[in-house]
Amino acid sequence: MKKKSLPFKILYIALVAVFWLGVWEFASLIVDSQLILPSPGETLRAFLSLAGESDFYITALLSVCRISIGFISGLILGVILGVLCAFLKTADMIFAPLRSIIKSTPVSSFILLLLFWTDRELVPSFISMLIVLPVIHSGVYEGIKSTDPLLIQMANFYKVPRIKQIFTIYTESVKTRLTASSATALGLAWKAGIAAEVLATPALSIGTELYESKLYLETENLFAWTALVILLSVILEKLMMLALHFAESRRGK
Amino acid sequence: MIKAHNITLGYNENIVPIKNFSFDFLHGVYYIRGISGSGKSTLLLGLAGLMTPVSGRIEMGSEKIAMVFQESRLVTTYSAEQNLSLVCSSGDEIKDALSKVELSEFAKKPVCKLSGGQARRVAIARALCYGGDCIIMDEPFEGLDAALRKRIAVHIRTRFPLIIIASHDEQDAKLLSEDGELTEIFLDDKN
Numbered sequence: 001m002k003k004k005s006l007p008f009k010i011l012y013i014a015l016v017a018v019f020w021l022g023v024w025e026f027a028s029l030i031v032d033s034q035l036i037l038p039s040p041g042e043t044l045r046a047f048l049s050l051a052g053e054s055d056f057y058i059t060a061l062l063s064v065c066r067i068s069i070g071f072i073s074g075l076i077l078g079v080i081l082g083v084l085c086a087f088l089k090t091a092d093m094i095f096a097p098l099r100s101i102i103k104s105t106p107v108s109s110f111i112l113l114l115l116f117w118t119d120r121e122l123v124p125s126f127i128s129m130l131i132v133l134p135v136i137h138s139g140v141y142e143g144i145k146s147t148d149p150l151l152i153q154m155a156n157f158y159k160v161p162r163i164k165q166i167f168t169i170y171t172e173s174v175k176t177r178l179t180a181s182s183a184t185a186l187g188l189a190w191k192a193g194i195a196a197e198v199l200a201t202p203a204l205s206i207g208t209e210l211y212e213s214k215l216y217l218e219t220e221n222l223f224a225w226t227a228l229v230i231l232l233s234v235i236l237e238k239l240m241m242l243a244l245h246f247a248e249s250r251r252g253k
Numbered sequence: 254m255i256k257a258h259n260i261t262l263g264y265n266e267n268i269v270p271i272k273n274f275s276f277d278f279l280h281g282v283y284y285i286r287g288i289s290g291s292g293k294s295t296l297l298l299g300l301a302g303l304m305t306p307v308s309g310r311i312e313m314g315s316e317k318i319a320m321v322f323q324e325s326r327l328v329t330t331y332s333a334e335q336n337l338s339l340v341c342s343s344g345d346e347i348k349d350a351l352s353k354v355e356l357s358e359f360a361k362k363p364v365c366k367l368s369g370g371q372a373r374r375v376a377i378a379r380a381l382c383y384g385g386d387c388i389i390m391d392e393p394f395e396g397l398d399a400a401l402r403k404r405i406a407v408h409i410r411t412r413f414p415l416i417i418i419a420s421h422d423e424q425d426a427k428l429l430s431e432d433g434e435l436t437e438i439f440l441d442d443k444n
Contacts, residue, residue, distance in 0.1 A: 158340040
């Protein structure tokens with residue numbers, strides 16, 4: 001199949017964006033109420049007005065930091081637990097109920113419980129971590145379990161030390177799954193982290209701004225903050241993919 | 254030296270390809286032949302210590318045995334060089350082994366981008382690099398042309414005093430013996 005050129009791709013994306021902005025504008029005209037559905041223009045005006053304040057950047061940065069801390073903690077814990085559970089049956093049995101609880105408990109329950117147990121400032125990070133952990137754990141676990149047994153037999157035959165097997169053969173098997181899991185987990189961490197901020201209302205956070213926009217019926221601000229959440233989510237995902245790509249190319253040297 | 258004492262090798266009660274097999278593999282080239290499904294690969298796995306006999310025992314004279322598996326068993330995202338570095342820590346030995354199988358120019362290319370024959374040569378290079386007193390090979394020259402088989406065979410027979418090979422082509426086994434002498438082991442349904 002012929003690969004599309006860059007200008008064509010940009011044009012394609014622009015056309016899709018124009019189409020959906022048109023749908024939004026049209027819907028806004030029909031609803032005819034800024035309180036219920038502000039138009040793209042009003043949202044952009046609100047966004048630019050917010051962007052003119054210094055708190056806007058501090059708020060965005062602090063939210064990114066809170067969620068990133070949770071994501072990175074979940075990533076590290078997920079990898080450790082995934083490796084442990086894949087290699088040690090006892091660890092797998094011990095953590096199985098915990099995994100089920102984390103997977104099936106509603107995020108809002110966790111948020112409310114954490115509000116009792118910890119400082120509200122810490123809740124978004126904890127929630128992001130809790131959301132990321134099972135996704136990463138499962139990616140690592142499945143990756144290890146699906147490692148080609150013939151390769152393992154070869155490595156054992158040639159007396160490749162276990163630790164070297166983990167960092168080579170198993171890692172290669174886990175890599176693809178971990179990359180996919182990380183992208184999914186980042187999106188989930190971002191969503192859950194913002195939801196946690198809405199309920200926990202820590203100082204200087206996007207979630208608190210969203211909550212207050214709703215409280216004071218500033219729908220255009222609610223849309224503007226939501227647009228920022230989407231924008232940051234896309235940027236963070238791209239940055240993570242770049243980092244993974246960079247790490248991979250460094251490792252290949 | 255590898256001695257098989259009345260070994261029976263099987264995967265379950267119904268699939269027992271090798272029954273009561275005894276043989277002393279001492280020195281030189283041993284060519285295992287037989288029709289498909291006669292148990293050649295199973296016997297090689299047993300001799301390599303990768304299958305525990307249901308009965309009987311295998312006596313190993315050497316701790317270090319190299320093997321070219323039926324499947325190349327390479328980490329496909331790794332380069333030829335990286336695959337060899339799993340079993341061999343010396344960079345010079347890796348380079349030497351790859352040059353012996355005439356793959357020096359593809360040393361840094363990922364195995365998934367090599368042809369089937371080139372991947373086979375990486376598997377042979379891995380065994381050469383690992384070394385030992387014995388090499389066990391299962392259809393080692395598949396996908397290689399006649400001239401290349403001949404050149405690679407010279408390096409194998411110089412490196413290993415004991416060679417056990419299973420192949421459909423007797424010529425492969427003869428190439429591994431300096432004077433064309435080899436001990437033939439024919440596996441039929443009853444061994």
